[in-house]
Amino acid sequence: MSSEKLPHLLIVEDDRALQKQIRWAFDQYETLTADDRESALAQIRRFQPPVVTMDLGLPPDADSVSEGFKLLEEVLTLAPDTKVIVLTGQNDRANALRAIALGAYDFFAKPFEIEMLGLTIDRAYRLHELQQENKRLQSMQQPDVLSGLLTRDPALLRVCRTIERVSSSDATVLLLGESGTGKEILARAVHESSTRRGERFVAINCAAIPENLLESELFGYEKGAFTGAARMTPGKIETANNGTLMLDEIGDLPHSLQAKLLRFLQERVVERIGGRQEIPVNVRIVCATHQNLKSLITDGGFREDLYYRLAEIVVNIPPLRERSGDPALLAHAFVRRFAEEQNRGAMTLREDATRAIEAHRWPGNVRELENCIKRAVIMADGNQITADDIGLSTAQPPEATPLDLRQARDEAERRVIITAMARADGNVVKAAELLGVSRPTLYDLMHRFGLK
Numbered sequence: 358m359s360s361e362k363l364p365h366l367l368i369v370e371d372d373r374a375l376q377k378q379i380r381w382a383f384d385q386y387e388t389l390t391a392d393d394r395e396s397a398l399a400q401i402r403r404f405q406p407p408v409v410t411m412d413l414g415l416p417p418d419a420d421s422v423s424e425g426f427k428l429l430e431e432v433l434t435l436a437p438d439t440k441v442i443v444l445t446g447q448n449d450r451a452n453a454l455r456a457i458a459l460g461a462y463d464f465f466a467k468p469f470e471i472e473m474l475g476l477t478i479d480r481a482y483r484l485h486e487l488q489q490e491n492k493r494l495q496s497m498q499q500p501d502v503l504s505g506l507l508t509r510d511p512a513l514l515r516v517c518r519t520i521e522r523v524s525s526s527d528a529t530v531l532l533l534g535e536s537g538t539g540k541e542i543l544a545r546a547v548h549e550s551s552t553r554r555g556e557r558f559v560a561i562n563c564a565a566i567p568e569n570l571l572e573s574e575l576f577g578y579e580k581g582a583f584t585g586a587a588r589m590t591p592g593k594i595e596t597a598n599n600g601t602l603m604l605d606e607i608g609d610l611p612h613s614l615q616a617k618l619l620r621f622l623q624e625r626v627v628e629r630i631g632g633r634q635e636i637p638v639n640v641r642i643v644c645a646t647h648q649n650l651k652s653l654i655t656d657g658g659f660r661e662d663l664y665y666r667l668a669e670i671v672v673n674i675p676p677l678r679e680r681s682g683d684p685a686l687l688a689h690a691f692v693r694r695f696a697e698e699q700n701r702g703a704m705t706l707r708e709d710a711t712r713a714i715e716a717h718r719w720p721g722n723v724r725e726l727e728n729c730i731k732r733a734v735i736m737a738d739g740n741q742i743t744a745d746d747i748g749l750s751t752a753q754p755p756e757a758t759p760l761d762l763r764q765a766r767d768e769a770e771r772r773v774i775i776t777a778m779a780r781a782d783g784n785v786v787k788a789a790e791l792l793g794v795s796r797p798t799l800y801d802l803m804h805r806f807g808l809k
């Protein structure tokens with residue numbers, strides 16, 4: 358390795374003999390030296406050494422530590438990632454601790470063993486390297502488009518991985534899930550993690566608009582196409598050109614429009630109502646519904662050919678009641694969010710409230726939970742939310758259990774761990790206490806069940 362490639366090590370030491378000794382001992386580094394504060398700062402500015410060893414007693418007042426502490430603070434302001442190892446006098450524990458409190462990486466009392474110092478310097482370099490690598494990776498990462506979606510449930514985590522994987526393609530995604538399960542969040546995530554993210558995300562709810570208006574909303578119209586069409590208006594499909602179009606509640610799309618949408622998906626052109634021109638549109642479609650499209654097809658309510666056009670990738674979003682641990686996890690997060698929004702200070706859920714949340718069936722899913730917590734935050738007298746504030750009944754219906762004993766045991770353990778982690782708001786020590794096991798045992802179990 359050429360000497361330019363060696364990492365820099367700055368030795369700040371006014372005792373020339375000791376300075377030399379350290380230099381010789383660490384020839385695996387490109388050593389720099391300084392014997393007072395000013396020259397040390399000059400070396401830091403010029404070379405930004407990852408690691409610095411520093412005597413606290415520096416001239417002009419080498420018997421006191423004032424120059425040393427001043428330098429330590431300046432180094433950490435100038436280069437906060439630098440690892441500073443402080444060398445102190447023999448019985449100078451108080452100053453050593455003060456240096457650590459200020460942000461020094463480690464300390465050694467003189468006289469010290471040079472091998473021990475060497476090990477600490479090596480460790481400091483490795484830590485510095487890791488931190489730099491971490492920073493580099495973080496700066497390369499795209500913004501996490503699923504960060505607004507909270508879950509620890511394995512099935513929903515799998516859904517998130519699927520969404521991330523399919524986003525880069527242009528495949529049409531069909532999101533199936535009950536109302537309030539997070540279909541819109543996932544549809545936006547598809548858009549935000551695709552190359553279309555700089556373009557528009559346009560959503561339209563097919564159930565909320567009457568049939569005659571829905572056609573013009575989707576396809577647009579020319580001026581004079583019908584009474585009241587005062588000027589040309591592009592439809593949602595056209596508006597979403599180059600971006601993503603979310604067709605929410607696609608199961609409610611009237612038959613006549615199903616045929617028209619199918620034509621668009623085949624030809625990728627739209628014709629505005631009253632227009633003759635075919636306008637090419639490049640759009641990625643994500644659709645969603647809470648309905649069972651397969652049975653709609655059987656009953657003649659939905660075209661099978663349209664279904665297969667839309668269902669290139671089908672994603673099933675599990676309802677909240679089937680997501681292990683998620684009700685409590687989301688409830689804690691919503692309490693924090695709403696308490697902040699309502700300026701209620703730090704609020705928490707009392708254990709009886711968490712239990713009531715876990716026991717409820719959540720027919721309205723995350724939206725219902727969100728509203729329920731919002732109401733409780735407003736209603737609670739103190740800063741603890743009780744089961745009464747939540748206002749839920751706790752009757753729990755029986756659950757289907759697998760018959761294989763080992764599988765049942767694993768499944769039960771897994772659920773209990775997820776529930777404990779959620780109830781403890783992610784705090785492993787608290788969760789271990791709730792479960793009556795040691796922290797390492799809980800870590801082992803989490804590892805065994807693939808829980809982070």
Ligand SMILES: Nc1ncnc2c1ncn2[C@@H]1O[C@H](COP(=O)(O)OP(=O)(O)OP(=O)(O)O)[C@@H](O)[C@H]1O
Pocket residue numbers: 505506507508534535536537538539540541542543605647687723724727
């Ligand atoms: N996993 C989650 N983490 C955090 N917030 C969530 C999560 N899932 C849903 N939400 C919130 O719950 C509410 C409902 O979610 P969203 O609108 O995406 O559901 P939806 O399935 O599209 O509902 P609908 O079918 O009624 O339109 C939103 O406020 C959303 O931010």
